[in-house]
Amino acid sequence: MKINNCLIVLSLIALSVFSLSFRSFQAKPSLYIIGDSTVKNGSGNGADSLWGWGSFMEKYIDTTKIDIQNHAIGGRSSRTFLTDGRWDKIMQTLKNGDYVMIQFGHNDGGALDDTSRARGTLKGAGNDSTEIFNPIRKVKETVHSYGWYMRKYTNEAKAKGATVIICSPIPRSDFDEKGKIGVDKYAAWAKDVAQQTGAYFIPLNDLVIAEYEKIGVAATKSYFPKDHTHTNKEGAHLNAQLVIKGLQQLKGCKLNNYVKK
Secondary structure, eight states, X not given: OHHHHHHHHHHHHHHHHHHHHHHHHHTOOEEEEEEOTTTSOTTSSOGGGOBOGGGGGGGTBOTTTSEEEEOOOTTOOTTHHHHTTHHXXXXXXXXXXXXXXXXXXXXXXXXXXXXXXXXXXXXXXXXXXXXXXXXXXXXXXXXXXXXXXXXXXXXXXXXXXXXXXXXXXXXXXXXXXXSOBOOOHHHHHHHHHHHHHTOEEEOHHHXXXXXXXXXXXXXXXXXXXXXXXXXXXXXXXXXXHHHHHHHHTSTTOGGGGGBOO
């Protein structure tokens, strides 16, 4: 009888330990990153020597404590990331305690209904919308403003219990004759959305512009081997560092608990 009781006790202890370990595993949060090719270029392995900053976040975030899922994809705007169904897939697994980092804007200025991309959004952070026929998807579509799509991501993620960090888009390497880069209008609209929704905001556009202007035109241009938008490994690595810098300036953002010391 004593042996049986001991076996029962040991079994209960083992079951308890397993249950705690399982809950601990289940509770591991995830950082979802969504955006365009400046966040993840191609498959994220440096094809054509081009990289996005999201591919280097694991150098600064402790992935033993939090998963990083970089869902950014080239060519997408805040609209087409949604209409592709990519956000719906994230919503299926997004859970309380997770984090969502968002950066869109580079492709939102395109045409609404052209036959090559049809990825544009209406300008601004308001609630404007218009009806179009999408010649690619062959459907009628209501196209909204940049702000509308950004609010949708933010509000739906927050409703799931996730923390949202909006990044203004990194700048292109477009210097004027004085060696200055103009602030992107999408940077202001991204900030507006963060304020409207109570999301955290990283002024990435400002942070990167300041660094580019500091190192100068020639050094900055060396980060852009193909065009004025997409960075090489060194440029993407620098931008990832600036994302972390901006993150660490966010008071009360618990994602900082996972930044490597």
